[in-house]
Every structure is written in structure tokens, then in C-alpha cells.
Amino acid sequence: MTIVASGTTVSPTAPAAQGVGPLLRSWRERRRISQLELALRADSSARHISFIETGRSRPSEEMVLRLAEHLEVPVRERNALLLAAGYAPHYRQTPLDDPALGPLREGLERLIQGYEPYPALVVDATYDVVSANRGITMLLEGVPERLLAAPLNAMRLTLHPEGLAPRIRNLREWRGHLLAQMERQFALHRSAALRELYEEVAAYPVPRSAPEAAEPPAQVPYFALPLRIEHDGRVLSFVSSISTFNTPMDVTVAELAIETFLPADPATVEYLHSSWAGESREAWRE
Known part of the structure; x- marks a missing residue:
């Protein structure tokens, strides 16, 4: 992607x-x-x-x-x-597809592709996905096409009842984390578009079967709140990290965020690498 x-x-x-x-x-x-x-x-x-x-x-x-x-x-x-x-704006706002941002786009692509097989994506100020690697694509398998239509929105995909939400084993915890993150963001940016998105996703119903907190196995000491998500009959666990650019001089660049998902247990590491190896073998045969 x-x-x-x-x-x-x-x-x-x-x-x-x-x-x-x-x-x-x-x-x-x-x-x-x-x-x-x-x-x-x-x-x-x-x-x-x-x-x-x-x-x-x-x-x-x-x-x-x-x-x-x-x-x-x-x-x-x-x-x-x-x-x-009474002064002119100091920081320009360059469209992401402008040739001037070509090196930035290429660098972001290399960065998230280099993170494979682990999931990584780049989002803008309203969580629209501007780039994603094959680790993310794997997690989106089975999501209805209408939710994958552009502009692809990370919050909508994650919390929509027909998106990833039914697969998230600790949905209430993860949902609370995401909504709190959005609240902090629009408190700073006062963005009408971001507030509208928040009101939309906060209104999505939570399945009655969603547990208050899905406890991980006792032998797995998670060091941060994990995203525990089902994929192909397995439960994968990730912790996420968000990176932004240091001292940006452009509004567009300042509002980009790179989110990477680090496997939170050995089983997730093993599964991702084995799946990646199998995919690579199939690609080689073709």
C-alpha cells in the first residue's frame, strides 16, 4: 500500500x-x-x-x-x-503529492517497508492512512471493501463494528486508549474534522460479548497496553509506538505520524516471520 x-x-x-x-x-x-x-x-x-x-x-x-x-x-x-x-503565516503547507515532498514520501515508504513483517502505517492529522505496509494489509484481510475505500481511515477501520473491532480481544481497553488519544489531539488542534471523526467512532456500538479486559496469559508480562487481535484463528499481540518529525517546518509534515506495531510476545514474532517466509516462497514460485 x-x-x-x-x-x-x-x-x-x-x-x-x-x-x-x-x-x-x-x-x-x-x-x-x-x-x-x-x-x-x-x-x-x-x-x-x-x-x-x-x-x-x-x-x-x-x-x-x-x-x-x-x-x-x-x-x-x-x-x-x-x-x-497581524503577520503572515510562517510555516508553509505543502500538499503531500507535491514533487517537493518526493524525498519524504520515498523515505517513509522505505521506513515502513523495512519494518515488515511487522505492521506499520503513516497517518495524517485526521488519521487518514497515507501509507501502510504489508503487515497492516495482512491484518485487514476480510474487512468489507466499502471500509477500505479511500480515504482509508485508521480509527474508522479499527473501531467500526464491521471493521477490526470484532477481532480485537481487548476491545474495551483498546477503544478507550484510542478515544483518549483523539481527545488529547483535538484539545490541541481544535480541528472540526477531527472532532467529527471522534463523535462518529465514539458512537459505534461495542459488541456485548466484548470483555471489559482480556487478560493475557500469565506467562506474558506485557510492558505496555497491547492490541490483542485475532488473525486466521490465532491471537496476535502488539504494542504500538507513534513517531513524528522533529522540528518540522511544514504543516503537512508536522501532522504526519508513523505508527509501528511491535510484537508483544514470542508467539506473535514466530507467527509473523513464518507467514512472511511462506509468502516469500509463494512469490518466488510465481
Whole structure:
């Protein structure tokens, strides 16, 4: 499954009419940082921070970016802060299929293919899948075609009652983990599209047979919450890791996330490698 252009555009959500001061104060309070602490981090004064937040002082473009950096404001929202302060956006937003991002797309493809036979995928800000390897494709076997139509959405595929949900042995736990992850994300990005997706998947019914918590075998000491999923009569166990780009200078790149699924027990490792070896032999014969 190769990288495709995402069809979702998430617009800056902070209205310029609100002014940069209240927006910065909102981010500071969200981070639970005092004016004095922020001033020390940004090499300023608490008085100046107070003046900016109340609108008595207009911050320079450099100061807006500096405060946003110390408040860990997402890149898209930094552009919104600049617009609210009367400046042009600083970070470009390049379409994923733009030739300029060719090296990025190729690098992501090599990365997730190199992770095979373990599952790995790349998603955008609203969890639309822009790339996935054959480990993911294996887990999607048997999912109805209509759920696999573009744009493929990782949350919808996982939690839909006709998707992977019936196969997940610890569905209630995993569902709670995913919904909490989305709540944290839209609290930061304030994305209408992400909130709509959350409301959709949170409303999916949970099968009555889904256990509150499917306990793993006693001899398997999981070190993180596993995804325990049935495949071809076996229960495979994975723990997931999400990676993002360090210091991105483009909104599109900043909102990409690479999720890799690490086998959580020896049986899953053995099964994936044996399946991969069998698939390779079949491909060689053809």
C-alpha cells in the first residue's frame, strides 16, 4: 500500500478577530505555566507577557514565534497566532503529492517497508492512512471493501463494528486508549474534522460479548497496553509506538505520524516471520 495524497484539509482554527493576546493566554493556561515562568523561558518579563495577553502591547513576529515555541504550540496553530497578531503565516503547507515532498514520501515508504513483517502505517492529522505496509494489509484481510475505500481511515477501520473491532480481544481497553488519544489531539488542534471523526467512532456500538479486559496469559508480562487481535484463528499481540518529525517546518509534515506495531510476545514474532517466509516462497514460485 503506497503513499497517497490525503484528501483532508484542516484549516487554522484560531480566529484572527480574537486577537493574539487571548490566544497566547489560552495556550499558556493549557500548559499550566505562569506568566513569570513563560517570561523566564522566553527571555522576557512577566510585565511584557501580561501586556501582550491583555492587548496593551503588540508582540513582534519573532516574539510570537518564540512564545509559541516555549508553549509547544502545534505548527498549524502557530500560523493562526501569527495571523491573529497581524503577520503572515510562517510555516508553509505543502500538499503531500507535491514533487517537493518526493524525498519524504520515498523515505517513509522505505521506513515502513523495512519494518515488515511487522505492521506499520503513516497517518495524517485526521488519521487518514497515507501509507501502510504489508503487515497492516495482512491484518485487514476480510474487512468489507466499502471500509477500505479511500480515504482509508485508521480509527474508522479499527473501531467500526464491521471493521477490526470484532477481532480485537481487548476491545474495551483498546477503544478507550484510542478515544483518549483523539481527545488529547483535538484539545490541541481544535480541528472540526477531527472532532467529527471522534463523535462518529465514539458512537459505534461495542459488541456485548466484548470483555471489559482480556487478560493475557500469565506467562506474558506485557510492558505496555497491547492490541490483542485475532488473525486466521490465532491471537496476535502488539504494542504500538507513534513517531513524528522533529522540528518540522511544514504543516503537512508536522501532522504526519508513523505508527509501528511491535510484537508483544514470542508467539506473535514466530507467527509473523513464518507467514512472511511462506509468502516469500509463494512469490518466488510465481
